[in-house]
């Protein structure tokens with residue numbers, strides 16, 4: 171085998187990223203080159219070079235590797251090997267891929283290996299083995315521990331959560347879990363408080379790597395206490411239940427958009443465009459254009475598309491009794507085409523001002539039978555109630571969780587050190 175040795179080339183390990191996020195091109199190699207018969211004079215092969223590639227929007231791994239000067243066939247076989255343990259289509263902008271290469275190797279054989287870290291506890295490696303590549307994944311064993319964070323609201327729930335050291339992902343889970351009972355835009359007052367017990371995963375050195383699910387939470391709102399417990403029933407379905415073993419999942423969400431304020435209620439009003447008094451058969455939520463709109467409940471898409479003054483419109487059938495409708499959307503999700511089944515909380519479209527509308531808002535209707543009803547005053551049917559052995563198991567779990575919760579020290583309000591994921 172003949173190696174092309176580039177004399178005087180400086181090897182730059184882990185080439186740095188330029189400030190604009192673009193990759194620094196490989197260092198220009200200078201010096202004279204000459205062909206040397208390696209076998210004949212026994213010159214050691216050169217040191218490997220390491221590069222860190224950052225995935226950018228629109229990148230494919232193939233494009234990235236070929237952009238680094240690797241041949242198509244070499245890139246292809248490395249990616250094929252990777253695919254046996256990791257789907258490269260899962261790569262996201264900002265993720266880092268480490269590449270090692272032999273700068274002195276023949277064209278088509280310079281790639282030595284790839285390394286990436288898809289998750290805090292998962293490493294994936296692709297290594298050259300003779301003329302092909304082999305991939306392996308190394309999963310770190312993590313230990314799970316309960317944590318408890320208590321906080322009191324002085325201004326906003328978000329500020330209180332940050333001050334108490336409640337991780338944002340856990341706060342989001344808390345809000346989503348309780349959004350059936352609590353309207354987080356309106357029901358939170360100074361003096362309200364929260365106590366949350368959730369899992370945290372540590373590596374063998376005790377470093378916290380990831381936060382897991384909430385197991386139990388207590389919310390005190392204007393003196394009223396709401397408790398939730400995570401429970402898996404005998405059919406394997408996991409959900410949050412209140413102290414009585416009733417699912418806190420209601421048939422319909424109270425507010426199908428985040429961060430919205432009510433700009434017009436249900437009932438008679440002067441129409442902003444037509445000028446005369448007209449019955450308003452829904453509730454308007456003012457929200458910035460592009461804000462996601464959630465399906466208020468599980469159901470099937472009954473109408474999806476342009477609907478006159480309603481603009482871009484989706485109607486969802488939840489059961490024999492209730493339907494919900496969403497109007498003036500900027501765009502409808504491709505998952506909300508007619509006939510599709512959607513889950514509660516799934517994004518069905520985005521707030522806009524299409525049709526007869528004066529500004530970005532969601533016009534939201536709840537239909538009971540054929541008639542629109544006031545979404546803010548209907549008494550929504552509650553979800554599942556545990557019975558029999560499920561209820562007996564739930565009562566045991568609730569007792570154990572209460573005991574664990576009372577015994578847990580409250581985590582000091584410092585920002586936890588959570589290792590980053592590429």
Ligand SMILES: [Zn+2]
Pocket residue numbers: 434450452453454532533534
């Ligand atoms: Zn409206």
